[in-house]
Amino acid sequence: MRRSSIFFLLTALKILIIIALFVHSRIELSNRMTLWKDLEGIVSTLKLTDMALFTDARYARHPTQADLFSAFQDYPGSIEHFPTGTIVPPPEFDSVETVIKIK
Amino acid sequence: MSTEIIIETANTTKIFNKEKPDEVIAVNDVSIKINRGDFVVFKGPSGSGKTTLLSMIGCMTRPTSGSIYVKGKDVSHLPERFMTMIRRNTFGFIFQQFHLIKGVSVCENVMLPLYPTDIKPSKLRKKAEEILHNLGMEGRKDFPVQRLSGGEQQRTTIARALINDPDIILADEPTAHLDTNLSEEFLSIMRGLQQEGKTILIATHDPLVYEKDYINLIIEMRDGRVKNIIGKQ
Amino acid sequence: MGIEKHRNILDYTLLSLLRRKFKNIGIILVFTFVIFIVGSILFLSYSFKREAYLILKGSPEIVVHRMMAGRHELTLLSYMKDIIEIPGVSKVEPRYWGYYYDSMTKANYTILSMGETVMKTSRLLKGRLPEINEKNSAAIGKGVARARFIDIGNVFSLQSADGSQMVFNIVGIFETDSELMTADLIVLSESDFKRLVKMPEGMATDLAIYVYNETEALTVARKIRERFPDSRPILRDEIIRTYDAVFGWRSGLVLTLFIGALAAFIILAWDKATGLSAEEKQEIGILKAIGWETSDILEMKFWEGLVISLTSFLPGIILAYLHVFFFGASLFAPALKGWSVIYPEYRLAPFINFYQVATLMAITVIPYIASTIIPSWKASITEPDIVMRG
């Protein structure tokens, strides 16, 4: 067999694997639909606003509820929260906050 | 036999490093004519300009001034792209150090010159095997070239030079690394090709070559100039 | 204009790559690793983003904090009756929540009371939630249960604001599937919560506002600000956008750092390509002498780049996918965990799409290919007559 054919075959094989993974992802996602519905239910009952991913600092546990004014709340000098601090900064409010103007 | 002029050089000059301190005039004002079917030897010591002349005729490099006509076409000012086309279609090359590509089988080495063309590999392989067969190399076709003997390497280079069915075969010091027996064998192969109608150009300073009686043109060179042209017929 | 020519050149390229096996395999391995890491980061952060988007749709449409001296203060329940008057508002509910630092396990819990709404049973909750005025019972997240080695039916105690220990029966535990949201929760009844933190009457942590028409939320928020200048309304849109920004920032940050590694790799590749060895140079000289054209050599080099990038890119993606979605991004887990004692166990939802693949390609393959252009050209213009000159 020609070397180029082998190369094409191998590449096609890898693309097939990727397609298989893609199919896997779609199946997995559709399986999760009910889970998300249930989670949404819990979120709305408990009136949660945040994920429990980072529990070591206040702004990391509830990034959406962190206040705007204490700029240095555990940041940037807070070495005790170092690993999460590099991953979750205090929210960039200038890019996420909706300005609510009072007439 | 026809007397079509297949190669003509007109005042061909090649200067390396022009207008620099280390300027070298490798070929100086050479005008020769070669007919189709000739067996030509360029004779002269090393540094006499025969290799440079050969590479200009073979469309590998362009002359600094003067013209070169291959089959009547002026190739001296062609861009490289088109020189390559002519080189690929017209010439077969045999180099002093064989210049086979290591790690590649004999057959593929022979096929290499026609890889960048639209020829089907199966067809190309058949052609290569046929040529190798004619040269008595069929048993070696899937050998890696670095394991071949000197004579076998020589025959592989000949086969590679023939793959594109060239009109003209250029050989640069082909016998330099061969013993007498192999040199004789090489020359007889060349003689056979000449009899098939190919034009043979050999640059050499090996007396074994230029003393052969079937050679009909000897061009003697020294210091980039043609010193003497002996035509035998 | 046939296709054979290109395949022939590809054939030869593969042959010549195979002849320099170790060098090329080395490059492919390094490149695969670069793509694997960058790909994992992209997949991971995109999944978090999408998941946050899907789940947090259940959050209250507006949360209203009260600010005092630049700090988050308890909200007065008396605000509620003014807010409910605002046209478009369908419901206002107080939220009671806060943090509890457990010195025994050195963990931070999120304590909250669920107010008046009573949840029907959920697949994601083993047991039940405490009733509104039920004393000394709690539902906890899996993370808390793990940290304190407790289960349904056990009791555990928290120290209240006046220094006394309050004991709670565990009446419910949130299931593993919900850990992403619930791992560190301790859900108490409203009265227990107030007792635990000694919250004065007439106060709540903040208010959750619901509106009839979601597109009116912004207008409602503005009216709340007009009515109570010391309040800070947070829209659900902002909550979702915060997560977009957090994970975008996160992947952006790591990518920016990683671009350094990529640059180093490109320098390596460049070096490999420019440092044309004498042997390679001669090989190209021979090819040109026997009839290969400059553009054929360029094509060969193009194939070389393509073969190396494809052979690295596709496995890189496959590995990244397996890493993130089958092995829970285990390589990144230490960084994600940080110092948290409670860390949710979750299986990420495998969101992938063409866009991520294209982005990944733009970040990794394109710089690599671009860095090979000039070296390829330099190789391609090797003069054919060097083989004649010996």
Added chain:
Amino acid sequence: MFLHPGIIALTIGSGIVLLLILSAALLGIRILRRWDIKSSSEEQLSLERKTYLVSILVQYALSFEILSVFLFIYTADDIHTLLVGAMCATGSLNANSYGFPTLYAKIVTFFVSASWIAINYLDNKAEDYPLITIKYKLLIGIVPIVLAESALQLQYFLNINPNVITSCCGTMFSEEGKGIGSSLASLPILPTKITFYSLLTILLVNGIAVSRTPIKPFTYLLSISSLLFFIVSIISIITFISLYFYQLPTHHCPFDILQKEYYYVGYPLYISLFSGIFFGMMVGFIEPFKKISLLRETILQTQHRWSLYAIIGAVIFALISTAPMVLLPFTLEGY
């Protein structure tokens, strides 16, 4: 500016394209100044070798550019969640005044560099490189376009402000609104349809004429009709074609058809349109080069081939855009 992966990718990508085109143009200037095909000097030889470098630089730049057009639209689509009021790419592109100009610049860059490659292809067919001056002048002309594109893109990403409420396709292409988008959306449907299909017919007739005998005036007519057809097609997509895909009489957005909900139908639609139009326009563009005797044969063959590509592209485009009108029950009659 957000540190969004797509934005990082696009910024790096446009930096690379700019670098490639700039170095190609610098080489181009050197070549323009010193080029002398008659000379055998070493300088001329090294210039000839540089032409190879220039052409691969532009070729790579073009392929990155193609990827970047799609990535740009897709990124715009992806970041709409970060912007208030944006519901699709239109909204994101509207977030500031640089969005749409960036898109237009990308399309122009795409067309210009593709035509450069086409001319380069022709030029390499003739032994004395007759088009070299035109070619490198065009190359220098590409530089400001690419420069503008990168600058616009950078400005676009730097100036995205999530606080400013943007208007999305709903308002931009609404029939009541003001501005180009709205006036296109409110064009009367029947006359637009008639114009669309009659221009398509003219283009096809010219294409067939050229593919038989590539001579004047058909070659020029093919170019002109391609250009007109391009403009009318874009208008038609906004005015009526997209409506059939959305099955909604009021939804005029030209970007939503790129989304999953519509089975990505926009991609084949735009790709066939762009490639068909490109080849159609190039047919007339290369007509003047026929004067060069060495190129005459090549150009005749090329025109024949390109006119076929133009026909194929236009037919595929027309088929895709007509299919929902014929196959789906939705009609616009009565609106």
